Amino acid sequence: MKNLLIYAMEIGEQMLISGAEVHRVEESIARMCTAFGAKRTDVFIITSSMVVTVYADNNETHTQTRRITKSDINYEKLHRLNKLSREICEKNLTEQEIKEKLDLAINCKTYPLWLECICYAVIAGAFTLFFGGNLIETLVSFVIGVTVRFGILLSEKAVSNKIFTKFFSSVIASALAFIAVKIGFVDSVDKVIIGNIMTLIPGIGLTNALRDLFTGDSIAGLLRSIEAVLIALAIAAGYFLVVVLGGVVL
Amino acid sequence: MTHSEIIQILSGFIGSIGFAFLFNIRGWRLVVTAFGGFLSWALFCVLNNFISSEPVNYFIVALVISVYAEIMARLLKTPTTTFITTALIPLIPGSSLYYTMAYAFQSNSESFLERGVYTLQLSSALALGIIIATTLARIHSKK
Incomplete structure (x- = not known):
């Protein structure tokens, strides 16, 4: 759960940096965490910071925060991250698959x-x-x-x-x-x-x-x-x- | 449609494409964005013949373009922001903002206030149109 949360945070952070609205990012993170098996997810995001707490089945809780300092609008990256977060919710991707796809999305081509x-x-x-x-x-x-x-x-x-x-x-x-x-x-x-x-x-x-x-x-x-x-x-x-x-x- | 309107529609279209490149929009999404940029000012020019109030026009155009953006976003499975922010570029009141600050510098407080309020009216009309469309889309998708 802990490791999976890191990926959800990473995806959320990158979405925010590439120009997504707060509402979309909060929704995406909550959905991904539910797909990972969280009983309850609390997400609070403002443009410069993210706080996410997930409640796992065995009554364990995990909280992670991120400080966001960058903003660099990149809608291609946003599109790919959005697609990845949908895939996580629909299919059962393994950690390795998520990692590969995330790397691919973050390093997407930009115009010269x-x-x-x-x-x-x-x-x-x-x-x-x-x-x-x-x-x-x-x-x-x-x-x-x-x-x-x-x-x-x-x-x-x-x-x-x-x-x-x-x-x-x-x-x-x-x-x-x-x-x-x-x-x-x-x-x-x-x-x-x-x-x-x-x-x-x-x-x-x-x-x-x-x-x-x-x-x-x-x-x-x-x-x-x-x-x-x-x-x-x-x-x-x-x-x-x-x-x-x-x-x-x- | 006058000569200057055609120039405006074309240059607004080109400007939107420029922003689409800056924001790294690719493939079909680039085409949709570019068409949105064309549509937004073309619609504004058409409406101008019937409605004399610019803020009202801005509101209608923003509403229509946002609906277009919501539909396209669902078809192409991508965030709506991509299309809304770039297709509405020609409506951003850059000129109005410039004259506001130029008047402020000339200490021409009367014109400054008039322009400043006008700039605010235009941007609020724009935002209102977008918000109404977005909210409607959200109600629809919640069903």
Whole structure:
């Protein structure tokens, strides 16, 4: 039971990291533990911590906790973990099988970094166009998008702080947009910055936060909401810093 | 359908695909997500001809897309989050948020408040649509 619980915890933790809602993870863990033969399972999850207690048949109890510090949205991984947790409930997988499948899910392929850079550029460019930018603004936004991705890479290497990374990215995007205006590529920074904000904005965070709140996971929802608001403030702060400095320098 | 609307639908579609790649969505799920991104803004543009209130439009689109996401998630046996978060990307009020902060910086408190409240209205409408669809789906699956 103890060993099996470790797998349930591992699957739950990885699901949470890859972007699942709290409700889904709690449900999955409870179901898996029932499939493992637990009489009763108590699961409590917030975005940064998990506590699970299982009651085995021989009146033994096991409690395990996990501290979750990462968040890295990866829906392919989530899909595989979700599939694995269903399989555990439906079939009687052996420990070895679970271990193999879990390893396979965790180490699933991701798109290469260069493609991610292009994605940032394409998203930034697309939304500059979307919000009414002209062709040149779109191109400038495209180039800034790539730079922002490298900025994120740099910031993540130096300090692993999500809020700071957003702040730093916002500074890069705004500064380059103002420089582009200064050189004379574009007339106004608005559309270029808007396009790049779309890659940084905590839209998904806020959506998940509200979903958690309304499905009854109030604490997890509140934590996510606060995080989303802080990220929005960090983006605004980065923009403000550039405007203030720009006013002094230019 | 005006010229700018077509550009918006296409660029929103491309933006959604970009996010789908960032979130490592593959295979059929990528196709479903991309179509969702296309559908969301196309529906918004169509509704715009009948309903003048943007938040109401946002609510309806979010509701329809969430239902689409719930159905597709069941068909492809994958978490709904995958489709909801990426297909609704074009509706995220990025521009509204930008102008809110730009007005805040210009100390233009009247426009700041107006924009800020509007941004909140849009995101609440979006969330409400998603939540209603999700809750309905859950009632259905509990039966």
